[in-house]
Amino acid sequence: MKRNIQVLLLLFTGVGLLHISLLTDLYLRYVRPGLRPALIASGVLLIVLGAVSAARDGFPFNRPRTDHDHGHGGHQGGGHQGHGHDHSQGPRIAWLLYVPALTILFLAPPALGSYTAARDEAKAKAPTAGDSLFPALPQSGIVELSLNDFSSRAVWDTDGTLRGHTVRLTGFVTPGRHGTWYVSRLAISCCAADATVRKVRVHGATPPPADAWVTVTGTWHPTGKVGTDDASPALDATTVKRVPAPKDPYNDAVATRPGR
Template sequence: MRRYGPAVLTLLVGAAMLRISLFSVLYLRYVQSGLRPYLVVSGALLVLLGAAAVVRAAREVADEDQDPHDHGHVHSHPTGPRFAWLLTLPATALLLFPPPALGSYSAAREEAQRAAQGVGTFPALPADDPVDLSVGAFTSRAIYDSGRSLQGRTVRLTGFVTHGDDDTWYITRLLVSCCAADATTNKVQVRGADAPATDTWVTVTGTWHPKGRLGSTAAWPPLLDARTVKKVQEPSDPYEKR
């Protein structure tokens, strides 16, 4: 059975890739949507290669069983260690139990450091009331908008809950450029409402509470005075995009 190991491992990895990219949207936990075709093609190729390797190994076994005393042919036998089968365990786990999207643990690992983007004016907000904004758009306007377009506006933000010191809590989103490996954090401190459990997804409606000088570290993280906090389901695409 050892000769089937590489083939089975290839099949499992290919099947796992197809499961998260072709038959679901779980791939959005790891990469941006534009990479889906590449994942599907890669998964299909791995499945085909794995299947071909299984067929080849089966034929070799059948040939040996038909003529076990044939000394005129040299048959290859795998020489790898027996514990190499353990390599199938991660692939099986990915196939059966895909890991969740990044959450509060990943957000906590990044310190509140912001590049000097420079203060400037932003386009006017839509006339909607409340106006739906991404957490990233809210933080950018709160910290860098010299026109203070958030002043007096009611906004609605959706994200997951993270906790800080002294009973503070934040509505948080992770921002990705390509995949989950390059994720950075945007968060807004919520005031005037009880904190839900960590990693709970919520929609918070409220108003911006100015603090600190624009463009300074004192303005980070921005504040939101909450009017309502509503628990919601985690979106299929949990990350914001640059």
């Protein structure tokens, strides 16, 4: 039984990895796009290892036991009769190892969302010496910004380049305290385990359901003293529109350009 678990677990896990990385884009819920080749290679390797193990053991997996399989206890003293015990029997709890493998294959968990964003404190990236001056925004039209860019400008841009501009932000809804809510994004360096939060408080609009993806259009709402940690990113919303979730939920990169 224990051998069966090992072989099938390799096969299921390998098929699951290929399912989310080769046949679909589900892997983007967990890792950066650049790791796709590594996931595909890992899936192929696990399937090959499982197939080799299965072929070595023969089919069906539980081979008929021979006299040799009964151990050496049959012709030795009673003190060694324990050698006839079937050591292939593993703990029944080992079957639980199938749960994560089958989950990846049939029910891929969603990307991180409002639960994570609500429990982590967002920190706007402070400009380095080379980034001390934020580029000017287009003079006309709605400017589409990433949450990271908007947050950095709202907190650290003492020149006030956001002032007088209508901007558009896209992210998922994160409920806050006392009826407040945020449009949020999560950024990752490698995988979902190292996710960091970007969120902007939205004023003047009724919040959609938690985790709903939205595009919020509005103007900068100054909060706190810009250039210090007292400032926080906020937006006075004019419109809130539901949008489909992106394939890559962690990619917040947006070219600064006038919106349509």
